[in-house]
Amino acid sequence: MAARRRGALIGPVLVLATLVSSIISSFGAPLIPTVARDFHASLSTAQWSLTVALLVGAASSPVLGRLGDGPRRRVTLLGGLAVVTAGGAVAALAGDLGTLLVGRGLQGVGLGLAPLAMATARDELPPAKVAPMIALLSVSAGAGLGAGYPISGLLAEAWGLAGAYWFGAIVSGLALVCVAVVVPSSAGRGTPERLDYVGAVLLASALVTALVAVAEGTQWGWGSPTIIGLLAAGAVLFAVWAVQQLRTGNPLVQLRLLRHPSVLSADACAMVLGVAMYMVLSGATEFVQSPRSGGFGFSASAVVAGLVLIPLSFFMLISSRTLPTLVKRVGIRAVLALGCLVAALGCAFFAVFHDALWQTFVMTGVLGVGLGTTFAAIPGVIVRAIPARETGSAMGFYQVVRFTGFSLGSALAATVLAAHVGGDGRPTVGGYTMVLWISAGFCVTAAAVAWFLPARSAQRDRGANSEGTGGFRRRATRGAPGSPAARSR
Incomplete structure (x- = not known):
């Protein structure tokens, strides 16, 4: 009975660990002015409190993914959470900007834990629950990045900069304890691969x-x-x-997997969507904080700017739950393309209608529906196309692709806004609408990438749909080292 109860908790605990790690790692954007003020640094220098976490996350994802392929998965997952927890304490106790950046870099390791959680779900859960859980974990990683904005802003306003980082250390420590208690040992499942x-x-x-x-x-x-x-x-x-x-x-990464058209298209789609997502995040949060005296904007605080992104995270999580039904009805290719087009619609809506604050919430909500659907579907496309033993490595590379897109999107938004500056030195409304239209264009491009898959990929998808969404999950997990199907034989 205890083993059954622990097995039922594996999924929720993996979601908790992924969500907490993503939220904590994305602490930064609303805190940048506070970091600059507390450490007497410029805003551009303080920006590294966010950038360093993203850099470490991108670099650590494939390493953690490879370390987690095989018998060291649970140990690697626990070690990653321990590093994130230590990073929160270092950042909270930092007396100078350099120490703060070290702590933030340690927290950025959390961005590399999602592939481990996905690989664990593939091995430990019943076949019927694997694909929905992998989709939920992927969306949790993305939704956590959006949720980190309002949460960090609220915490800093209530408890100061150190209080926000102490909160991160506490919740990541709780996630560490939950994983230690619930996730079973992976020892004895294959031989550890040399890094x-x-x-x-x-x-x-x-x-x-x-x-x-x-x-x-x-x-x-x-x-x-x-x-x-x-x-x-x-x-x-x-x-x-x-x-x-x-x-x-x-x-470290099996690049030959990219020869599979589905894997290549999925990773390309993820990068393009990542660019669009962070362009919108950067543009929208700055737009709502723009003073009304300039003829646009809402003179909102950093906390309100963070709250604007709540619909994004909420609808990313909710829309991901509809994935099995959508895939069964229209196929994975159509789901990916339609999700990208819905995201484009959200960007275009705010590019045209931006006179009231509620329109910002509508935009981020629509964007969340589109991104939630696509980010939930992409890992499933990759997972069913690769051997089970390569799940951690492939998902690690997928995370690198996404984080690279996030970084490019943030930089591109800054470049566009810098090119549209008014006499007061602030970006003009034309700059913000340009950011949104470019984001919409990227989403349409991602839809094209997802739709124009080679014919053999489409045929493979129709074959999976004819069996229902459980068909490919059974094939994906059958015979995987340590999978329930393998252990039952």
């Missing part, structure tokens, strides 16, 4: 080089030799990493 340290270093170097250029492009100038040099170095490092991954016997 590709060379690949990890190359990938981290490429990501840091490229994303630093993206993050500082507006500040240093996109045409400056430094930015051009960093972008060129990042491209070279990515190329070297790709060659190294294809040649090594035990790669």
Whole structure:
């Protein structure tokens, strides 16, 4: 009875760990002015309290995913949560900006835990529950990023900067305890694979080089030799990493999986949507805080700007629950395309109608429906196309793709707004509407990527739909090391 009860709690605990880690890692945007004030730094320097977490999350995702493939999954999951908890304490106790950035970097490790949670769900849950849980975990990771904005703003207003980070340390510690109690040991399930340290270093170097250029492009100038040099170095490092991954016997990421059209299309769609999502997050939160004296905006506080994103997170979670029904009725390809188009509709709505604060809430709600559906569907497309033993690695790469899109979206929004500045030095309403229209265009592009899949992928989807949504879940989990199906034989 106790084992059955613990098994029923695995899913909720994995969602808790993923959601908490994503929320804590996204602490930053509403806190940037407070960080700048408390540590006597410029806003651009304080921005690194958000950027460093994103950088660490992008670099740690494939490493944690590979470490979690096999018997070390539970240990890796616990270790990641322990690092996030320690990061919250370091950030809360920080006496200078450098120490704060160290703590925020440790918290960013939490962004790499979603692939481990997905791989755990694939092994530990009954076949009928695998696909819905993986979808929910994917959406929880995305919704948590949006929820971190209002939560961090409210906490900082109530308890100050240190109070917000102490809260993060406490809740991540609780998630650590829950995982330790509920998630069973993965020891004995296969042999541990050797970590590709060379690949990890190359990938981290490429990501840091490229994303630093993206993050500082507006500040240093996109045409400056430094930015051009960093972008060129990042491209070279990515190329070297790709060659190294294809040649090594035990790669960090199985890039050959990208030869599968469904995997390639899913990752491409995720990156494009990530760009659109963070363009909207950056543009909308700044728009509502713009003073009404400029002829637009709502003179809102940082807390209100964060609350505007509540519908985004809420509807991302709610819409993900409709995925099995939608896939059964229209197929995964149509679900992905329609979700992208709904997100585009939300962006276009606010680009046209932005005279009242309630319209911002409508926009983020519609965006949440579209993104929730697509981000829930994409992992399922990847998971059913790959061997079970590669789930952690593939999901880790998927997270890298998403985080890269997030970073590009944030930087692109800043670039567009900087190019549309009025006489008072503030972005004009034309700049904000341009951000929204570009975001809508990216969403339409993602819809095209999702729809124009090769014919064999569409045929494979129709075959899965003819069996119901449980069909591909049974094939995905059958024979997977440590899966319930494998253990029952």
